[in-house]
Amino acid sequence: MLQSMRDNLKGTAAVIVAAFFGFIMVIGGIDFFTGASGGSADKVAEVNGEKISNLDLQRAIQNRRSMIESQYGDSVPAELLTDEQLRAPVLQQLVNTSVMRQAAQDSGMVMSTEIVDRDIAQMAGFQVNGKFDAQMYRDGLRRMGYSHSGFRQLLEQDMVMQQYAGSVADSAFTTRTAAEQVVAVSMEERDFDYVTLPVAPLLSDVSVADDEVQSYYDANQQAFQRAEQVAVNYIELTPELFAANIDVSEQDIRSQYEQEAKNFAAEARRHAAHILIENGASDEGKAKVSEVQAKLAAGEDFAELAKQFSDDVVSREEGGDVGFTSGDVFPESFEEALSALNVGEVSGPVETDSGIHFIKLLEVADAEPPTFEERKAAITARLRNAEAEREFVEAMSRLADLAYNAESLSGPAEELGVEVKQSPLFSRTGGAGITGDSKVIAAAFSPEVLEDGMASEVLNLNENHVVVLKLAEHKPAGVKPLDEVRQEIVDRLKRDKASEQLAAQAEEIQSKLTNGEAFSDVASAEELTLETSDNTRRGGFGARGQIVSHVFGLEVPKPGAKVVEHFALQNGDQVVVQLRGVRAGKLSGQSAEQREAMMQQLASMQGASELAAVQKYLSSKADIEMAEAK
Structure with missing residues (x-):
């Protein structure tokens, strides 16, 4: 459509590209899939002579951690995201993937160049206006650090593995007798x-007597186990914390308003509609342009012609309405043609990168500068927030030095003009407020804070929220007192x-x-x-x-x-x-759609079971060597 919308689409596409790369790299990086792992000196496993390096493992662990955090956010306990917790399952998945990939290669499965290229061309992240964009593709690979051949090889390996897995899973089926047995129980x-x-x-x-309570307590010690807990003192910095103490003078507000008013240019806002003919230079496009021009000259309704002829799928249902512009929304030639029209007039053919436009001016609205009273609240908030942001950045830069080797956080807090807060006791699974943040949990239970009594480093919970903490109380794991x-x-x-x-x-x-x-x-x-x-x-x-x-x-x-x-x-x-x-439930009592869905679900479950069995068999026959964890 218009250039501004095209630019927005590119930004969205970049996100899609990143999400796609994240998905196909959850298990491992390009080196692992292409068999270019590191040397034996740092190998963590070897599958039929193919090495899996420590770099492969660390990449995969980080990818798995990022995937979990993206899916579940801060609700995941910090200890479940440590390298120690993720190492074993991720390494096993790398081994399983290697086994499956080798089996696919040994079976002679390949993916043609045409199919791989077609798959790349159809990826939404590499498209603009529904078409493959070569520049978008090159930019995406460059951002992720891949060459064209390297990316194609990665994608081909992934597609071959999917093809192999599908050849096993998709061949599974279920019988009507099995479905009837399942329905007999599940629908009973x-x-x-x-x-x-x-x-x-x-x-x-x-x-209840005291001796009964004591006896029950003695006999059920396991039920009263308490996880290790800590409470922390902490200094918390946010711009809002400083904004609450900032006064903005009337003089500063009025001075800012006068500057705004001076810079304010009262511009006419024009309300436009258009009919877009893409590929207007082609024979078919030229014919369409001529037809629309003739109908407009004959006085036919612009909105109806937009619905019938416009290639802008977004605006045509609205009669070609594309909203208001102050002269900077649409391409230059579009804006020039629009500004030359009187209300109700329609332009001749106007060419932009999007195609040929017929433009109609629907209305003109004059923009007048707002009054001081209308702008006062917004200017006050902006000035206060700007000063608060400056004080926040300054305090954040001083916090690390002030807290380093401090006996307590009261001195740094007083120096910064903030208060020291104390959390309730919380375990490694986290608690309420900031104690539910994985970074806070990890810092609170780190050896430096828990054992050495030091203040933590400055923790960036987000770009406008930082915390430094110090141990206040520690309760070891054990039985809760009676x-x-x-x-x-x-x-x-x-x-x-x-x-x-x-x-x-x-x-x-x-x-x-x-x-x-x-x-x-x-x-x-x-x-x-x-x-x-x-x-x-x-x-x-x-x-x-x-x-x-x-x-x-x-x-x-x-x-x-x-x-x-x-x-x-x-x-x-x-x-x-x-x-x-x-x-008992009866399969015959279900609708045809329900029976079909049941058969498909059971076949899918059977396919997953058979695929797991194949993987287990391949692993049992493979020569797998696991290096000892260091």
Whole structure:
């Protein structure tokens, strides 16, 4: 379309290119896929004589870490992203990939040059306006540090592996009998009734002795384990922290406004519409231009002609409306033609890089400078933020020196005019606020902070948020003291005792039902609410989910009979349930679309299973040597 939109598309495409490279390099870099790994001196594994270097491994670890952070953000515990945690699974994936790639090569699978080139040409990241752009392709490879041949080789290796995996997975199938068996279980329905005996009303009358609490504590030490925890003192710097203390004078605001007003040029904003004919220089394009020009000369409606003839798919449905311009939105020739029109007039053919345009001026709006009162709040905020940004940068540059070897953070905080904050205790899985940030967690549990008592380096949580921290408290991993968990134990013992009392009542109800009494009569006599659940399938949450799960674990009743049982929920409530009927799911009861989806899903699961089996077999036959971790 227009040049400005074309530039925006290039920016978006660059992001897509980066995302694509990130995907195909999750397992390893170009060197690994092309067999150009480092020498044996730094190898971490060898597969059938092909070495995997430490560089390959480090690249893959970093790629895996970036992928996890991109997908899950700060919710991932910092210890799960360490090299130690990622090394083993990533190295195993490198080995598996090597095995699969070698098997693909040994099977004679290749990818033709034409197919690889076609795949490259169809990648969205290398296209502009739906067409492959050679400059975009060259720029993308240069940013990522690849040559054309190197990238093609990487892509070919990836495509061959996908082809090999597909030859295994896509050949899998499932039978109707297997699908019927799956549906019989997954779509099974059960009919049942139940009552719930609540434990809460009994708790206030239940007492627990100190020796009972001690005995339970002694017998369940494993349940009261506490992870290692720390609390930190920290200095936190943000521009907003400084902005709150900055006063902007009326004189400075007015001076800035006067400067704005002086620089403000009252420009006419023109509202334009256009009809775009791409490839206007071709014979077909020239014919189309002539046809549109003739219809405009005949007085036909511009908006309708735009809908019929314009190649601008974005604006044509709006009658060619492309919005307002102050003279700097559209290409120069477009702007010149537009500025020469009166409202309602249509230009002759105007050529730009996008094609031939017919331009209509819809309206003109005069832009007048805003008043001082209209601009005061915005100018005040801008001046305050600019000063706050300056103070933030200055404080950030001083923070590292002030905190280095400081006995405490109170001195640096006073020097910078900020306060020292203290976090609650948190473990390696993180806590609330800044203690949930992986950088803060890693620093807090680092040897320098945890063992040596030093202040951390300046942590850039984002471009406008930095933190320095120092250990305030450390609690090693171990068993929580009894006083800390006493109430928890008391509540648990009370609940268990009350639930045991209810179990006797539930047993009595079960006995009455087994002897043939109607469930409704028994529930009424016990002043309990009878719940009926027909056509129930597996699943659910909370207490309801626990009840459904238990019901689906009961034996199928014989024809004309019922199965009665009582059990306790996790909260101590007792439930008495009566199972009346069970019906297996039927594949024939599903719609044609559901049956097809079921068969495809089962085939996909079977394919994944077979692919895993092939990979396991290939690995068992391969000569794999793992170097010891250093």
